[in-house]
Amino acid sequence: MQRFALIAIPYAWLLALFLIPFVIVFKISLSDIALSIPPYTPTLDDGIGPFFAALDFENFAFLTSDDLYWRAYASSLRIAALSTIMTLIVGYPIAYAMARAPEEWRPTLMMLVILPFWTSFLIRVYAWMGILSQEGFLNQFLLGIGIVDQPLTILNTTTAVYIGIVYTYLPFMILPIFAALDRLDGSLIEAAEDLGCSRLQAFWLVTIPLSKNGIIAGSFLVFIPALGEFVIPSLLGGSETLMIGKVLWEEFFNNRDWPVASAVAVILLLILIIPIILFQRNQQRQAEDSA
Amino acid sequence: MTQTVFAPWDDPNEKPLIRFQNVTKRFGAFTAIDDLTLDIFEREFFALLGPSGCGKTTMMRMLAGFETPSAGTIELAGQDIAAVPPNKRAVNMMFQSYALFPHLSVYDNIAFGLRRDNMPKADLDARVAEMLKLTRLEKFARRKPHQISGGQRQRVALARSLAKAPKLLLLDEPLGALDAKLRQATQFELMDIQEKTGTTFVIVTHDQEEAMTVASRVAVMDEGRVMQVATPERIYEAPDSVYVADFIGDVNIVSGTARPAGDGMFHVSWADGAAPFAAASERVFSDGQACHLAIRPEKIAISEERPPGADNAVTGKVLDIAYLGNLSTYHVELPGGQIIKAQTANTRRISRRSFTWEDPVWVSWTATAGVLLDQ
Amino acid sequence: MMRLSWFNVTSLTLGFAFLYLPMVILIIYSFNESKLVTVWAGFSTKWYGELLRNEAFLDAAWVTIKVAVLSSTFATVLGTMAAYVLVRGGRFLGRTVFSGMIYAPLVMPEVITGLSLLLLFIGIGLDRGVITIVLAHTTFSMCYVSVVVSSRLMTFDRSLEEAALDLGCSSFDAFRLVTLPIIAPAVISGWLLAFTLSLDDLVIASFTAGPAATTLPIKIFSAVRLGVSPEINALSTIMIGIVTIGVISASLVSKRNSLRQQREEQAAARAA
Incomplete structure (x- = not known):
């Protein structure tokens, strides 16, 4: 009895507030927009038969006909992929240096990486607005040392979005790579060098393969949320920055077209399923390896 | 044989405290205990000896109530205990890892079981003091488990499991974590305490010397079966199978x-x-x-x-x-x-x-x- | 280990500069006298004064804290239960679905979670307000709590629970008297994580908040859409300060505890 309640309570909660809402999103994505409250049709008030009869894939057809959506999905994928690579390039040397740092520094370095994660996401994105704007800190600095003579336009461009994603998701990349490198036995590198590898070869042939799981985990942790990102493109991006999270938001709040917004969400979810499954599999393999 | 010799297993009128009758325990396709029948008598210091995976720990966990037999019955003082949950059994266990509660002091660890029975404060204090004295831990009552040495932790675990005066005390590799010197001294201490309290002890061990030293009788086990049950002397001098002869010494x-x-x-x-x-x-x-x-x-x-x-x-x-x-x-x-x-x-x-x-x-x-x- | 090479020192310096400079600049400029956020006009705390007189911000802050306390508490209870089910529940019907529902919200884009919850609330006719935000936040933070708590439970020595049962505890008592006190640090960090997630959340709150209940992130977002403002800088500084003090003191406390434990263990081993 106790066991039943223990399982049933969180189970029921998640069913009601996580799974059922998705069913509703899916259902509404098959409905039509209507000038009523709620602003879509049909509803279950119409009766079961007519309700199912009125559902169709019209919204999905609409998404394929308007190239705005295609371009938004494609550009989200591109931005997420490129920024994941950039985060990896920035994050790997930091994680590597942390793992090579003296043992007693490491907890402090770890805390310094985690600290921004506890700080408000919104504030961290906002901090870049003041830096990247026309008269912002970066331009003042560049003008001051004479690298440029005209202020650069960075804020409200896709470049700013890349900077924002790399900045906010950097801890997600560093931590799993650091965890993998920290476990790496230092004598393996020494053995590789003893067997005739140069420093660089040892790094390429031993360190990189052994931190592969960390790299994969970190990349997914950046790629997956970046794909549906809303805050960064809407604060740092410009009108030419197309990201699907922002499109969904505008469809919902500005156009009040709930059926299309739902259809956008369903497709985004379908796109995400593959990386999510790959990520889960990587995590499982890692758990098995360490067990 | 004189009357002072403790040998209830030779007396056909003696009722056993524990009786395993055709007990089988399967985990999926794996048979941990295979049709096992065994009697253990009151006041015995009984050792289950065998290599790891022979089923000795499973037998002990069935006595404690953490596993139920797939077939057969286990009786404690004449009663089938299959339906009795661990917290209602007059059986206590000393865990291999000691399982001392790290957030409680030595005193509170020993008092833990007594508090579950709502023992009055004065009686509880007296009982805990008695246990502390028995295990020579009076000076450490206020310490937390991490503030005492390995040997002292072992004694706390013993005191805690003895505090409720169980009919039967189970000891799972009780000396496994101690170094060789300390282990010997502790073996005699265990025997001493067993004698003083008159409790029936069942000890699980893979260490034959330990089993031979402390036990009144030893059961040598292999692959879920009991190969021989006898006094240490008979096990050594009169083994009844090549396996037992080879396993001991x-x-x-x-x-x-x-x-x-x-x-x-x-x-x-x-x-x-x-x-x-x-x-x-x-x-x-x-x-x-x-x-x-x-x-x-x-x-x-x-x-x-x-x-x-x-x-x-x-x-x-x-x-x-x-x-x-x-x-x-x-x-x-x-x-x-x-x-x-x-x-x-x-x-x-x-x-x-x-x-x-x-x-x-x-x-x-x-x-x-x-x-x-x-x- | 060996001394850090030049390359490693450079990566650490540049890396941490990149992580911390934007926040440092933001903090410095929150003390700027000028309304123009990029021109330094002398030290002043006047924007903090302005902030404290801004009723709308104070109201939103109050709503946010209320939501965060409620949702993180519910999330901790539900998440701990879920973690216990995942680690100790054994087999039961729909276990795969259950663990899927625990992990999925961690990687779900917030816009989707927000949209789906909003459609649910409208579907069942629940008025949007504090209650709906609390429900939404509880749902996604309980998953984070259960991940934190279940990783602690996995390393938990099961014989401690068995010892409690052996000494006469019911399974609920064993949890209350033994398991919970020992995993308490993980449960507390779960609560703190849920609390900060709730404080930070903009997207899900925007979907599920009604006109009557606006949280601080929603307020900040609508303000910063119009550009950088010194008041928001001041507010950000306060929030960064609270988090920094919280995280640093928590890690100092846990470091001191583990050091003390180590010392005491060594002392006990020597005394033996």
């Missing part, structure tokens, strides 16, 4: 065929053309029956000349010498390739070592030195 096993020679004597032919060995046996063998002669190395003498009047004597050459300090073991190869281990006590500090490698020697033993086994 060092032994020479000579395989051959038996031929009755009358008067409880048998001749064992062990190699073509070699004179058969003479062995006395209570177990009866038919002519030509396969048998194994098990002889402990310390019962085999080694000499330069054939000892006059020896029941069994063969020549061989010294292959290896293991000097163990108190003892030396000689590995002697017989002409057929059979190796016999013979042990001598080094009773003098400085002595001429009589034999060295490749020396031809005689090994000899009496007809009653060995045990003749059929399996």
Whole structure:
């Protein structure tokens, strides 16, 4: 009895507030927009038969006909992929240096990486607005040392979005790579060098393969949320920055077209399923390896 | 046998405290306990001995109530305990890891079980004080488990499981985490406490020396079955299978065929053309029956000349010498390739070592030195 | 280990500069006298004063804290239960679905979670306000809590629970008296994580908040859409300060505890 309640309570909660809402999103994505409250049709008030009869894939057809959506999905994928690579390039040397740092520094370095994660996401994105704007800190600095003579336009461009994603998701990349490198036995590198590898070869042939799981985990942790990102493109991006999270938001709040917004969400979810499954599999393999 | 000897297992009128009856325990396709029947009597210090995976821990966990038998019954004082949950059993357990609650002091750890029974404060204080005294932990009552040494933790675990005065105390490898010196001292302490409290102890161990030292009876287990249950002395001197003889201590096993020679004597032919060995046996063998002669190395003498009047004597050459300090073991190869281990006590500090490698020697033993086994 | 190479020192310096400079600049400029956020006009705390007189911000802050306390508490209870089910529940019907529902919200884009919850609330006719935000936040933070708590439970020595049962505890008592006190640090960090997630959340709150209940992130977002403002800088500085003090003191406390434990263990081993 106790066991039943223990399982049933969180189970029921998640069913009601996580799974059922998705069913509703899916259902509404098959409905039509209507000038009523709620602003879509049909509803279950119409009766079961007519309700199912009125559902169709019209919204999905609409998404394929308007190239705005295609371009938004494609550009989200591109931005997420490129920024994941950039985060990896920035994050790997930091994680590597942390793992090579003296043992007693490491907890402090770890805390310094985690600290921004506890700080408000919104504030961290906002901090870049003041830096990247026309008269912002970066331009003042560049003008001051004479690298440029005209202020650069960075804020409200896709470049700013890349900077924002790399900045906010950097801890997600560093931590799993650091965890993998920290476990790496230092004598393996020494053995590789003893067997005739140069420093660089040892790094390429031993360190990189052994931190592969960390790299994969970190990349997914950046790629997956970046794909549906809303805050960064809407604060740092410009009108030419197309990201699907922002499109969904505008469809919902500005156009009040709930059926299309739902259809956008369903497709985004379908796109995400593959990386999510790959990520889960990587995590499982890692758990098995360490067990 | 005098009346003061504690041997309830020899008394047919004695009721056992614990009775395993045809108990089988399966985990999926794996059979951990296979149709096992066993009695354990009150006030016994009973040892379950066997290699890891032999099912001894499963038996203990069934007694504690953490596992239920797949078939068969377990009785405690005449009552089937299958339906009794662990928290309602008059059985307590001392865990291998000690499982001391790290957030509670030594005092609160010992009082934990008593508080579950809502024992009045004064009685509880008295009982905990008694337990602290019994285990010589009075000075450490206020400490947390991490603030005391390994040996002290072991005593806290013992005190905690004894505090509720259980009918039966289960000890899962209780000395496994201690170093060799401390382990010996603690073995005697355990026996002492068992005697003082009069509690029935069932100990699980893979350490044969430990089992032999502390136990009134030992059950040697293998692959879910009990191979032999007997006093430590009988287990050592009268094993009833090659497995038990080999598992406990060092032994020479000579395989051959038996031929009755009358008067409880048998001749064992062990190699073509070699004179058969003479062995006395209570177990009866038919002519030509396969048998194994098990002889402990310390019962085999080694000499330069054939000892006059020896029941069994063969020549061989010294292959290896293991000097163990108190003892030396000689590995002697017989002409057929059979190796016999013979042990001598080094009773003098400085002595001429009589034999060295490749020396031809005689090994000899009496007809009653060995045990003749059929399996 | 060996001394850090030049390359490693450079990566650490540049890396941490990149992580921390934007926040440092933001903090410095929150003390700027000028309304123009990029021109330094002398030290002043006047924007903090302005902030404290801004009723709308104070109201939103109050709503946010209320939501965060409620949702993180519910999330901790539900998440701990879920973790216990995942690690100790054994087999039961729909276990795969259950663990899927625990892990999925961690990687779900917030816009989707927000949209789906909003459609649910409208579907069942629940008025949007504090209650709906609390429900939404509880749902996604309980998953984070259960991940934190289940990783602690996995390393938990099961014989401690068995010892409690053996000494006469019911399974609920064993949890209350033994398991919970020992995993308490993980449960507390789960609560703190849920609390900060709730404080930070903009997207899900925007979907599920009604006009009557606006949280601080929603307020900040609508303000910063119009550009950088010194008041928001001041507010950000306060929030960064609270988090920094919280995280640093928590890690100092846990470091001191583990050091003390180590010392005491060594002392006990020597005394033996």
